[in-house]
Amino acid sequence: MRVVDDTRESRRHSRRLSLTVSGRELAPAISIRRTFREFWPDTRGLRRLFAAGVVFAILAALCEVAAIRLFGHITDEVLATRRLGAFWVPASAWLGLAVVAGVASFAATYVTALGAERFLLALRDRVYAHLQTLAPDFSENRRLGDLMARLTDDIEAIEELVGSGLVKALTTAASVVFFAGAAFFIRWDLALVTMALVPLFLVISKVFAARFRTAAARERASNGAMNSVLEEGLANQPLVQAYNRQPAESRRLHGEGSTWLRANMAQAWLSGLYGPAVQVIETVCLIVILGFGAWEIAAGRLTLGGLLAFAAYLALLYPAVQALGELALTVSEAAAGSDRVIEILRARPAVTDAADAVPAGRSRGLVAFDRVTFAYPGRVRQALREVTFTASPGEVVVIAGPSGAGKSTLVKLLLRFYDPDAGRILLDGADLRGLTRESLRENVTVLHQETLLFSGSVRDNIAYGRPGASMEEIIRASQTAGLHDFVKSLPQGYDTPVGQRGRLLSGGQRQRVAIARAVLRDSPVLVLDEPMTGLDDATAAQVMEPLGRLMAGRTTLLITHDPRHIPEGARVVELSPVPRSDRIRLKRVVRPRPLTRSRAT
Numbered sequence: 001m002r003v004v005d006d007t008r009e010s011r012r013h014s015r016r017l018s019l020t021v022s023g024r025e026l027a028p029a030i031s032i033r034r035t036f037r038e039f040w041p042d043t044r045g046l047r048r049l050f051a052a053g054v055v056f057a058i059l060a061a062l063c064e065v066a067a068i069r070l071f072g073h074i075t076d077e078v079l080a081t082r083r084l085g086a087f088w089v090p091a092s093a094w095l096g097l098a099v100v101a102g103v104a105s106f107a108a109t110y111v112t113a114l115g116a117e118r119f120l121l122a123l124r125d126r127v128y129a130h131l132q133t134l135a136p137d138f139s140e141n142r143r144l145g146d147l148m149a150r151l152t153d154d155i156e157a158i159e160e161l162v163g164s165g166l167v168k169a170l171t172t173a174a175s176v177v178f179f180a181g182a183a184f185f186i187r188w189d190l191a192l193v194t195m196a197l198v199p200l201f202l203v204i205s206k207v208f209a210a211r212f213r214t215a216a217a218r219e220r221a222s223n224g225a226m227n228s229v230l231e232e233g234l235a236n237q238p239l240v241q242a243y244n245r246q247p248a249e250s251r252r253l254h255g256e257g258s259t260w261l262r263a264n265m266a267q268a269w270l271s272g273l274y275g276p277a278v279q280v281i282e283t284v285c286l287i288v289i290l291g292f293g294a295w296e297i298a299a300g301r302l303t304l305g306g307l308l309a310f311a312a313y314l315a316l317l318y319p320a321v322q323a324l325g326e327l328a329l330t331v332s333e334a335a336a337g338s339d340r341v342i343e344i345l346r347a348r349p350a351v352t353d354a355a356d357a358v359p360a361g362r363s364r365g366l367v368a369f370d371r372v373t374f375a376y377p378g379r380v381r382q383a384l385r386e387v388t389f390t391a392s393p394g395e396v397v398v399i400a401g402p403s404g405a406g407k408s409t410l411v412k413l414l415l416r417f418y419d420p421d422a423g424r425i426l427l428d429g430a431d432l433r434g435l436t437r438e439s440l441r442e443n444v445t446v447l448h449q450e451t452l453l454f455s456g457s458v459r460d461n462i463a464y465g466r467p468g469a470s471m472e473e474i475i476r477a478s479q480t481a482g483l484h485d486f487v488k489s490l491p492q493g494y495d496t497p498v499g500q501r502g503r504l505l506s507g508g509q510r511q512r513v514a515i516a517r518a519v520l521r522d523s524p525v526l527v528l529d530e531p532m533t534g535l536d537d538a539t540a541a542q543v544m545e546p547l548g549r550l551m552a553g554r555t556t557l558l559i560t561h562d563p564r565h566i567p568e569g570a571r572v573v574e575l576s577p578v579p580r581s582d583r584i585r586l587k588r589v590v591r592p593r594p595l596t597r598s599r600a601t
């Protein structure tokens, strides 16, 4: 009896194949208790479903027990005695039991799957929502494949322990008790003899489980390696073709593919062997039962129907015992998975809203950095030291400086992904630490160095700046960004898909979509992080004009190290990298000084 359908297992398997499994870092095993303590609360609201799953599955098992009993009865009272008249009542009862068992089994599968899927949905939402509260650096410092595995496979592994896994364990244990009890009821001495063979099943599943695990790990690792070769080769196709490296790349893929083939064959060898090995043991058990049974029948202690029913109980009992043995695998997977998910849930955001934080409202756009010093968590070297400058409403301030001087870090602090270790940042004279992060970020729009687009349409990507914006507003923003004429020439206009990460658009077009998005967002403070990166001079000149319209009337921090893109009359704040030898003095308290303009280290 299975209460969890195979499709979920195969789905999980195929998802594993599609992930770079070499990215799954090993986690130390943790106790089942810790997994339950952390994730049992997530079953709130679903426990009734799981309990119903257990009840229905037990009902189905009881029906099976009774049906086998009827089968024995028919053998003794109808087949052995050749009295056809005695057939109809037990046969009808058997049919009735089969219907009840079928309905109960369906209900058990359905409600358990419903509980399991809802659990997955809720837990995935919870972990993802938590991930969104962490600074982007948390995800950027980790391998994407590994994080995805945590949000998919690991969460499923946890569900298979605390949700459907628990249902399976309880119903399998109940089935073992029922089938063994029924066998004992027929002939306790025969049952004792055959029970002695049960450990054989446990031993064989243990021996195979260890080998299966090693083979599966090899298969996943080689699959990960093959996926990386594919991913790299496809992503770098222009380079591969321009350098005539196609044969070398094909050879690389073939090499990894061959390793994968060998790993799969090792798994096939084990699966192929496992079935017959179990079958041999089952045959041994059956022969033992028949031998003892014949002796008992000869002695008049057992009927033929009793012997057949006995054999049928054992035929159901052994797979149930095996399934109990295999549960150990589920437990170890869930323990490892839960450790990795707990690691995400335990990560605290570097910054949270203060209890008395107030909304910023719409600011005038007065931004001030006051002796701001900062080092990334866990780093001894400071990224910024005592940076002081002011940007007045509507003013353009150029943040210049060599690579590594801390220009992007400054933006992260302005958005409050982190707080300064010393000094303060002010918006309209209010310390950012006293404002809610959401309201602060409403006031600041960043145009990132790499234009970030989603795979929706042009309209979706512009409207991302202000969900709910009308089509007229989108078109107006698009006109300001100098994008409208181009969009009109597209086959589906504003509904044209931009491709993954906007790859169907040119660099300049992507940049204009981002400008239109920023125009629509209409925030008083604008940060342009190297807005001309990757654009040739002609395209940069074309983008400059709509950028100018976007900057008009807003406080703009323009990050650039290209003097050609510094607007005339703009004030320049030059950052210089903090020397490597200088050690950080963490959390040094700096008494605020009166602000001086245009001063920075």
Ligand SMILES: Nc1ncnc2c1ncn2[C@@H]1O[C@H](COP(=O)(O)OP(=O)(O)OP(=O)(O)O)[C@@H](O)[C@H]1O
Pocket (backbone or CB within 6 Å): 137, 376, 379, 383, 401, 402, 403, 404, 405, 406, 407, 408, 409, 410
């Ligand atoms: N997430 C991070 N964790 C730890 N250190 C970081 C992180 N991001 C940046 N740094 C370090 O902080 C310093 C400043 O980096 P930042 O990216 O702000 O420089 P930048 O001036 O923007 O450089 P570029 O012009 O090359 O983009 C560098 O030494 C960098 O190595």
